[in-house]
Amino acid sequence: MRLSYCNETLAQEGMSFPEQCATLASLGYTGIEIAPGSLAENPLEVTVRDAEVLREQASAAGLEIIGFHWLLSALEHLSITDPSKHSETVAAITHLIDLNAACGGDVLIHGSPKQREIGVVGATKARRNAVEVFKRVAEHAGAKGATYCVEPLDPSQTVFINTVEEAVEIVDKVGHPNFRTMIDTSSSGVAESISVAELIKLWVGTGYIGHIHLNDTNRGVPGAGSDPFDEILAAIQTSEWRGHLSVEPFVLSGTATETARLAIKTLREIMEPSGGQCAP
Template identity: 25%
Template sequence: MIPSAVTISLVEAARGGPFVYWDDLEAAIREAKELGFDAVELFAPGPDAVDVEQVKGLLTETGLKMAAVGTGAGMVLHRLSLTAVSEDQRTKAKDFVRSMIDFGAAFDAPAIIGSMQGRWGDGLERDAALGFLGNALVELGEHAKQYNVPLIYEPLNRYETNLCNTMAQGVALLESRNITNVVLLADLFHMNIEEVGIADGLRDGGQHIGHVHFVDSNRRPAGCGHMDYAPIVAALKEIGYDGYASAEAFPWPDPSAAARQTIESYRKYFGAM
C-alpha cells in the first residue's frame, strides 16, 4: 500500500506556491489526521524554524509520520544553489542542505533537493553544472546515510531548471556518477510537462524512484485537472513503488478543500493497491 501525505509550508516568501497547508503547523497536522492522511511533508524556513520536540509530540499523538522535509528555502530565502559559479556559494548551499538533512533525521524523514539544484548558464557550462550537482549529491547522500534515510533528488520542468527534467535524465545522473543513497522524486506536475508519457517516465525511473508528488496537471489537487491516473497507478505498481504519494498542490480553492479533494482522489486511485 502506498501511504498518503500532504504538504505544509511555513515559508512566507513562498506564498502562492504549491503547498496545501500554510502557517499553522499544529492545526495542519491535526486536520491531516482527521482527514485520514498517513503523513505530512514539511517546507520550513530552516532547521531552527520549529520546535522539534513539540512537532515530534504532535506526530506521536496523531500517529502521523513525517514523509520528507524540503530544502527549497535555501533558494527562496538565501538564493543558494548547489551549482552556483562561486565555490563559496556552493559550500553554503551544501551546508544548508546538510542542516535540513539533520533536521529531517529527527523525524526519520529524508530531505528533498529541488530548486536548490540550480541551473547552468551565465558563464557556467552544462557539464560543469552537472559535475557540481553530482559531487554535491555524492557528499549529501553520504551525509544522509548516517541517519538511515536517503536523500531525495527531484528533476524539475524546463522552466525551473535546465539540468535534469525527466526521470531518465535523473537516472543517468545518478548512475553515471555512481551516486548512492540518493533516490528520485517523481513529481506528476513536472512529469506532465516533460515526459512523453508519465507512466513510461515512471518506468524509466524504476527502482530509483523514492518519493512521488501526487498532484494534477494544473498543479491543483488531484482530480481538479486532466491527469489520467489509471496508467500512473499501474506503472507505480509495476515498478514496486511503496513510498509516499504526497500532495504538493496549490491550496485550491482553500487548504481544507484541497486536502479533502486530495485524500478522496488518493482513496479512489490508490485504495485498491
C-alpha cells in the same frame, strides 16, 4: 499505499504545525512532508530539539513526518552549481538532513530550481559542480539513514535536470546508495516524452526512484485537473511501489484544507474499487 501531504499551503494559511497535522489526520492522511521554509523564515535557525518537538506533535495527531522537500526555497542565495557557494550550501543541506532525521523523516527531495540555475558556468560545469555537492550531502544522508533525491523539474522551472533519465545520469555519477531521483507527476507530465504511467512502469522497479509526488500538470492536486490518475495509480500498483505517495499542490482548489480533501477523495475513489488501499 501510504498517502502523505506537503505542508506548505496549510502553513501559508496560518495553521500551526499541530493544526496542520490534526487537519491531515482527520482527512485520512498518514504522513506529512515538510518544506523547511514553512517552519521559519530562516530554516537554519530551527534546532534539532525543535525538530524533535515537531515529531512529537505529528505523532500525537497520528501522523509520521516522512521527510523534507523544497529544501532551499527559503535560502535563495545558495547554489549547487556555483562553486563559490558550495561550502555554505553543503553546510545548510547538512543541517536540514539533521533536522529531517530528528523529525523521523527518511527522505529529502531536492527540487529548489532557483538554487540550481546554470548561469554563466554552462551546462557541463553546472552538472559537474552539482555532482560534487550531491556526493557530500549523500554521504551525510546515508549516515542519518535517509535517502536524498534529486527532483527532475519541468523546463518552466529550470533548464537543469528536467527528466528522470537526466537525473539518473546524475545519480550514477554520485554513486551513493542513499542518493536517488524521484517522480513528480506534474513535472513529468510536462517534461517527459512518454506518459507518466509509462514512466512509472519504466523506472520504479530499477532502484533509482526514491519518492513520488502526486500532482496534476495544472499544478493542482489529483482531481483538480484532467490528468489520468487512474492510469498513474494503476502503474504504481503494478510496479509494487512500497514507499510513500505525497500530494504536492501549487495551485489550490478552494482553501488549503478543501484542496487536501479533494486530493484524498479523488485518490480513494480510484483505489478502493480495485482493492487498493491508501494506507497500510
